[in-house]
Amino acid sequence: xxxxxxxxxxxxxxxxxxxxxxxxxxxxxxxxxxxxxxxxxxxxxxxxxxxxxxxxxxxxxxxxxxxxxxxxxxxxxxxxxxxxxxxxxxxxxxxxxxxxxxxxxxxxxxxxxxxxxxxxxxxxxxxxxxxxxxxxxxxxxxxxxxxxxxxxxxxxxxxxxxxxxxxxxxxxxxxxxxxxxxxxxxxxxxxxxxxxxxxxxxxxxxxxxxxxxxxxxxxxxxxxxxxxxxxxxxxxxxxxxxxxxxxxxxxxxxxxxxxxxxxxxxxxxxxxxxxxxxxxxxxxxxxxxxxxxxxxxxxxxxxxxxxxxxxxxxxxxxxxxxxxxxxxxxxxxxxxxxxxxxxxxxxxxxxxxxxxxxxxxxxxxxxxxxxxxxxxxxxxxxxxxxxxxxxxxxxxxxxxxxxxxxxxxxxxxxxxxxxxxxxxxxxxxxxxxxxxxxxxxxxxx
Numbered sequence: 001x002x003x004x005x006x007x008x009x010x011x012x013x014x015x016x017x018x019x020x021x022x023x024x025x026x027x028x029x030x031x032x033x034x035x036x037x038x039x040x041x042x043x044x045x046x047x048x049x050x051x052x053x054x055x056x057x058x059x060x061x062x063x064x065x066x067x068x069x070x071x072x073x074x075x076x077x078x079x080x081x082x083x084x085x086x087x088x089x090x091x092x093x094x095x096x097x098x099x100x101x102x103x104x105x106x107x108x109x110x111x112x113x114x115x116x117x118x119x120x121x122x123x124x125x126x127x128x129x130x131x132x133x134x135x136x137x138x139x140x141x142x143x144x145x146x147x148x149x150x151x152x153x154x155x156x157x158x159x160x161x162x163x164x165x166x167x168x169x170x171x172x173x174x175x176x177x178x179x180x181x182x183x184x185x186x187x188x189x190x191x192x193x194x195x196x197x198x199x200x201x202x203x204x205x206x207x208x209x210x211x212x213x214x215x216x217x218x219x220x221x222x223x224x225x226x227x228x229x230x231x232x233x234x235x236x237x238x239x240x241x242x243x244x245x246x247x248x249x250x251x252x253x254x255x256x257x258x259x260x261x262x263x264x265x266x267x268x269x270x271x272x273x274x275x276x277x278x279x280x281x282x283x284x285x286x287x288x289x290x291x292x293x294x295x296x297x298x299x300x301x302x303x304x305x306x307x308x309x310x311x312x313x314x315x316x317x318x319x320x321x322x323x324x325x326x327x328x329x330x331x332x333x334x335x336x337x338x339x340x341x342x343x344x345x346x347x348x349x350x351x352x353x354x355x356x357x358x359x360x361x362x363x364x365x366x367x368x369x370x371x372x373x374x375x376x377x378x379x380x381x382x383x384x385x386x387x388x389x390x391x392x393x394x395x396x397x398x399x400x401x402x403x404x405x406x407x408x409x410x411x412x413x414x415x416x417x418x419x420x421x422x423x424x425x426x427x428x429x430x431x432x433x434x435x436x437x438x439x440x441x442x443x444x445x
Contacts (some may be wrong), residue, residue, distance in 0.1 A: 034260060155229045167212045170204070171197035171230030176237045177315055180308070181324040184238075184335035184370075185363035193230040194223070204320075238335070242357040244306045245339035248299040249347065252277070253284055260350025267347050275372075277344055278337060294376060295333060295387065301394055303336050304328065309399040317401050327388040328395075330377065334370045338362050341369075 160168050174196040179186075186192040201209045216222040250256075252270065254263055266284050270277040279289045280296025290296065308316030308325055316325040325332065342362060346352050355361075377384040396404050425431075 037260075155225055159225055159229070163208070164212055167197075167201070167209050167216075168226055168229045170200050170209060171226055172233040172236075173315075173321075174200035175230045175233035177321050177324055179234050179237050180315070180335060181329050181331050184331060184338065185359050185366045189231050189234070190224075190227045193227040193234075197226065197230050200320075238339075238357050241303065241307055241335060241339040242342060244303045245299070245336070245343040246346075248302050248340065249343050251298050251302065252282065252344075254344075254347055255352075258284075262350075263347050264350040267344050271341060271344050271348075275341075277340060295337075295373070297340075299340055300328075300333065300336060300391060301398070303339070304332065304391075305395050305399060307336075309395055309401065312401070317399075317404070322404065325392075327385075327392045329388075330370065330373045333373055334366055337369045337373075338366050341365065 157165050157168065171193060175193050177200075178192065178196040183192070198213065201213045204210075216226055252266070254266065258266065269284075269287060270282070276282065276289050278295050278297055279291065280293030280298075281288070281290030282297065283289070304316075308314050311317070315321045339357060342355055342357050346355050393405065396402055
């Protein structure tokens with residue numbers, strides 16, 4: 001009997017060893033499959049880039065010129081070339097510089113729109129794909145793009161006379177503000193750019209800008225140049241918003257320590273029909289969120305702060321445009337929502353594959369998010385107003401410009417307690433002098 005029992009124990013031990021080896025082999029196979037999948041994705045993107053390199057025509061060198069090429073405005077001296085509504089991201093280079101500035105100015109942003117209608121001819125930016133393997137980066141060949149006027153002419157600051165550069169920059173800055181606070185994806189680019197520039201000039205109270213805008217109205221060529229240059233601000237600011245949203249994905253712990261399979265599942269849950277990524281209280285470990293915190297996700301404060309309130313040169317802080325951003329307007333919340341959705345979807349396969357924030361893909365998404373925000377505002381107007389005010393207050397308090405709270409606060413009625421407003425008006429209009437003379441009113445009649 002003891003011998004038989006020993007044999008049985010030995011058999012069980014061998015069986016456990018075989019099972020352990022089988023599990024180890026299975027894990028090794030799964031790891032190899034995951035690595036193979038990542039390598040396949042890298043190979044696929046590399047092949048696509050190679051195809052684009054083969055199809056792309058060679059980039060022609062252009063010589064910068066200090067003289068304007070087609071703008072016949074007067075050659076006046078220009079004291080200041082910075083736009084009234086400018087941003088730290090909009091640079092004004094000297095036309096005599098060896099490097100002529102081109103559109104868009106923020107050329108280091110890889111996420112600017114690739115739409116031919118949205119951008120002027122410019123070099124394609126570096127593409128990247130993030131995987132568990134080392135990051136793959138490759139420069140893509142320059143691909144000429146058509147301007148919004150239908151020609152292949154590149155419009156740069158050297159296309160304008162020195163005195164006209166200021167108007168061009170005001171137009172581009174005005175488009176940036178309007179994209180963020182009025183309409184993120186307008187359908188009529190030319191009209192939108194012209195209206196934004198005209199509105200900025202109207203409130204600027206600068207005679208020179210008014211004169212040059214009036215002169216441009218009489219010339220189709222001048223108007224086309226100005227609106228084309230101004231419209232480049234749309235792709236520029238969308239690219240900046242997308243860049244900040246890419247970084248804000250980390251607020252969800254992605255990629256973190258999650259496996260590609262887990263990341264794909266999390267992104268699917270976050271970006272589903274309900275749009276859970278917009279809510280506060282998101283917990284990926286328990287897959288829970290707070291349904292009573294719509295648009296309470298922390299990325300709103302993070303992205304808006306970095307995009308518009310980081311330095312004194314940003315539009316949310318500049319005196320000429322700061323009021324457009326008070327209480328986080330619905331269009332601002334909408335375009336940030338679209339940027340975050342785009343950034344999360346880049347991880348939908350478990351590894352990050354770049355998706356351009358293009359008008360063709362995200363204009364419909366913008367309208368959907370905008371309608372959802374307006375619906376929430378209509379159903380809970382008091383709550384929504386408080387939500388906007390609280391979010392804006394957090395942004396201002398956390399920035400280097402807390403004084404904006406006092407600047408934009410409603411007037412304190414106690415400060416004017418006891419003032420006789422009717423007496424002030426009477427004194428200003430001279431009515432008090434007339435009343436002081438008996439029979440003066442009858443005589444005047």
